[in-house]
Amino acid sequence: MKVTGFTFIRNAVKFDYPIIEAITSILPICDEFIVAVGNSDDETQQLIEQIASSKIRIINTVWNDELRAGGYVLAEETNKAFDAISEDSDWAFYIQGDEVIHEQYLPEIRRSMEQWLDHKEVEGLVFNYLHFYGSYDFIGDSRRWYRKEVRIVRNDKRIRSYRDAQGFRIEGRKLKVKPIAAWVYHYGWVKPPEKQQLKQLHFNRYWDKNLPDGDKTAIIEPFDYSQTDSVAWFKGTHPKVIQQRIDKMNWEFGFDPTQRNLTLKSRFLHWIEEKSGWRVGEYKNYKII
Numbered sequence: 202m203k204v205t206g207f208t209f210i211r212n213a214v215k216f217d218y219p220i221i222e223a224i225t226s227i228l229p230i231c232d233e234f235i236v237a238v239g240n241s242d243d244e245t246q247q248l249i250e251q252i253a254s255s256k257i258r259i260i261n262t263v264w265n266d267e268l269r270a271g272g273y274v275l276a277e278e279t280n281k282a283f284d285a286i287s288e289d290s291d292w293a294f295y296i297q298g299d300e301v302i303h304e305q306y307l308p309e310i311r312r313s314m315e316q317w318l319d320h321k322e323v324e325g326l327v328f329n330y331l332h333f334y335g336s337y338d339f340i341g342d343s344r345r346w347y348r349k350e351v352r353i354v355r356n357d358k359r360i361r362s363y364r365d366a367q368g369f370r371i372e373g374r375k376l377k378v379k380p381i382a383a384w385v386y387h388y389g390w391v392k393p394p395e396k397q398q399l400k401q402l403h404f405n406r407y408w409d410k411n412l413p414d415g416d417k418t419a420i421i422e423p424f425d426y427s428q429t430d431s432v433a434w435f436k437g438t439h440p441k442v443i444q445q446r447i448d449k450m451n452w453e454f455g456f457d458p459t460q461r462n463l464t465l466k467s468r469f470l471h472w473i474e475e476k477s478g479w480r481v482g483e484y485k486n487y488k489i490i
Contacts, residue, residue, distance in 0.1 A: 202318055204311075205290040205356070206231040209278035210298045211239030211264060213248055216403070217396040218298040219388055220245075221252065222442045226302040227294055228254060230311050237282035239264045260285050272365025272407050279362035290356045291318060297366070299389035300352075303440040306383035313381045314353065324360070324371060325378040326353040327487050334390045335426040335454035337439060337447045341390070343431040343463065344470060348480065351378055351487050352385060365408070368486035378487045386440060393452055394423030426454055431461040431471070 206227050213220045228234060234256045236249050240263045249259055262281050268274040279295070286293055292314050296302070302310070310326075317323040327349050334341040351368050354360050354376065363370045370376065390397070401424065439447060463471060474480050 202292070202315060203232045203287075203290045204230060204292045204294055204314060205286045206234040206294045206296065207237075207279075207282040207286060208235075208296050208298060209237040209239065209262070209275075209282050210245060210249070211278075212241045212243050213245045213298060214243040215241070216400040217392045219301060219443060219446055220298040221248065222301050222440070222446065223296050223298055224249075224252060224257075226304070226440055226442050227296055227307070227310075228252075228256060229304075230307050231256060231294060233258060233287060233290070235260065235282045235285045237262045237278055237285070239278060258285070269406055270408070272404075274407050275366035276362035276364060279366045283360070283362070284358060286356055288356070293354050293356050295352050295354065295369075296385075297389075299387060301386045301388060301440045301443050303384065303386060303438070304442075310353070310381060310383050313379070313383075317379055321355075322377060322490065323379050324355050324357070324376040325351045325369065325487065326381045327378045327489065328352045328381055329384045330387055331384050331435070332387045332390065333435065334429055334432050335456060336452075337388075337391055337450065338435055339432040339454070339456060340435045341429065341431070342433040342471075343461075344467065344474075344480065345430065348483070349380070349485070349487075350385070351376055353381075363486060375486060375488045377490045380489060386443075388443070394426065397424035397426075398422060427456065429456070430463055430467070432456055 208223065210218060210220045224234060236257060236259050238246050238249055238259055238261055262278060265274055265277060268277065283293060313326055329349055330347060332341045332346040333339065354369055360369050360371045470481050
C-alpha cells in the first residue's frame with residue numbers, strides 16, 4: 202500500500218499558517234508528500250524546503266487571483282497538488298495548511314486504509330473535526346462548525362476538490378466513504394489577532410469578487426475574537442508537533458463558555474445535539490456506506 206500526502210500553501214509566513222506542523226503530523230504514514238507552493242510574498246518556499254525529508258516533493262504554482270467567487274481558487278490549487286501524485290499511489294491523504302493530526306490517531310488511520318484498500322466501492326475516508334477558536338484552550342461547539350469531512354481519497358484522478366476545497370466529488374457526485382475513528386485538529390481560528398484579521402481581509406476576496414483589494418498601507422485592527430457564538434473548553438491534549446507553537450502564544454483570549462450568544466432556535470437545536478448527538482439538517486458532503 203502506497204500513501205501520498207498532499208496540500209497547497211501560499212504566504213504561510215505572512216498569515217501564520219502551521220503548515221510545517223500540518224505536513225509533519227502525517228508524514229510518518231506517507232510514502233511521498235506533494236506540496237503545491239503558490240506564488241508568495243514571503244519565505245513560504247524556504248519554509249517548506251527546510252523540512253528534512255526525502256518524501257517531500259514541491260511543485261510551484263501560480264494562483265488565479267481573478268477567480269474571486271466561492272473560494273474556487275482553493276479547490277483549483279488542491280487539484281494541482283492531487284494531480285501531481287504518483288500513479289502508483291493507492292491513497293491520497295489531504296491536509297490543509299491549518300490542520301494537524303494527533304499522533305495518537307496515526308495507527309488507526311493506517312489500519313483503516315489497509316482495511317478498505319481492496320474494497321474499491323470505498324472511495325474515501327471521513328474524519329471527525331475539532332475547531333479551535335481564539336486560543337488552544339477552546340473549541341467552537343455551535344452549528345456553524347462542520348463536524349466531519351473527507352481527508353483521504355482514492356488516487357483516482359476523476360476525483361475533484363469541491364467548491365472551496367472543503368471536500369471532494371467524483372464526476373459531480375458525493376464520494377462513497379467509510380468513517381474513521383480519528384480527528385482533524387483545525388487551528389485556522391487560532392493565531393495572533395493581527396494575523397487573523399490580515400488573513401480574513403485577504404481571503405474574503407476569494408469568496409466575493411466585489412470586495413476591493415484594500416489599501417495595503419492601511420492600519421489593520423486586530424481581529425475581535427469575542428464575536429463568537431459558542432465555545433467549550435478543550436479537555437484533551439494537542440499533537441506534539443504543534444506544542445512549540447502553543448508555548449509561544451502571546452495574546453490573551455478570555456471567554457466564558459457558559460455565556461452562549463445563540464438565538465432561541467439555535468439554543469434548542471444545540472440542546473438536541475448535546476442530548477442525542479444528532480445535528481438537525483446537517484450538510485454532508487459525502488455518502489457513508
